[in-house]
Amino acid sequence: MNDEKQWIRSYYDRVEPSEEFEQKLLALARQPRRKAPARLKPLAAAAVMVLLSLAGFGYLKMQRPAPKPPVEALQPVQPAASVQATDPLEPPPTEPAVHRPPQSGQTEPAPTQLLPTEPAAPTDPAPTAPTATESNPTEAPPTQPKPTEAPPTEAPPTEPSPTEPTDSEAPTYPTEPTDPTVPEESVDPTDPTDHTEPQPSEPVQEALPLVAAYYTLNGRDLVVVTNTRDDTETFLDFTGLLDEGYYRGVQQIQGYLVWIEIRQTTRGEFQVELTPYEEQQEDTP
């Protein structure tokens, strides 16, 4: 036993770090001491990072939208006419992006105008969104559907005018006062180059005189629902709900309880379809 111990000791006695390496280590040990205040820097930096992260977390928490607001939480957006009135300098005729079915100032009923302007509905393929991503219909129906706040008595403007006074019922819609690109009432529906052109859907049946059209405005996903009988319009904001290219939910619009289904085609366009709630509910498994 002692032999091995002596061998090992004699072996390791000769294993020593070089003098140069020892000096290097000693210099390493002296280095932080010379920079004593530097020790506090990581602590201070860590404290600042923690504070910033907490502040950022709080900010994000405040800014983070609700994950999936219920359908009844959808807020109608401001109609174009009222928004337009806030910016009188905007030249109305040059605005190409009218994203609603043409209805104002027309003596003819709106559906007859909407049908020819529907470009994608017959040719679009099946919806790309998987059915598994559909919102649960059992969660969607609101227990107390909010009545549509569109002004039923308001006559549609015969001419889109930037100087038109703001609608008295406009406060019922969330306003976007700083938006200068709000679509106007008058639109050239035959403009094929407008990628934000609404894609109105046909009225589902006679009992549902609603026509819905999707359009984007400043990155917001908006749907305008027009009552073909009195041209009453309701604007819905689906921003953040169409990330998966599909949305389906129940909404009470202008007194009609309808399924509103938005799907994205393979060409990237969104189609809106309205279905009476009772009928669709029966088909829903």
Added chain:
Amino acid sequence: MELDDEQVIRCFGPSLYRLAYSYCAQREDAEDVVQEVLIKYLRHRGAFSSEQELRHWLFKVTANQCRDLLRSAWKKKTVPLEDRPELTQPAPERDLDLERAMQALGPAYRTVLYLYYYEDLPVAQVAQILHLSQTAVRSRLDRGRKQLKARLGGAPSER
């Protein structure tokens, strides 16, 4: 603990270097390991209440660092004989035999023998440092002794 950083390096540096050399069998690698360990110590200084605790921690970190080094792909390369001065430099025949015998043991046995015989650590502490069971430590001690004796044969007193 009353030791300052320089004293810690002077006191424990050579022991850590020997332990690292037991693992790596190369001076450059051993130096790298010791340097890394001491940098870690400088970051954690003040957290040790006694020299014994510090010593145990340093040995343990050194063993872990050596294991990481040996596992790394960088280490898995052949080393030319010219880079091993302890094998190529002229030395007494007896020392060369001892060198070869120790090198032939392999790091698993060398480290156990070093900690047990040179650092006089008990088996339990060796087992903790090397992440081994005490039975494994005793087994390696026994096998290492036998292999060393078989290679060297005669009594070390002849040297």
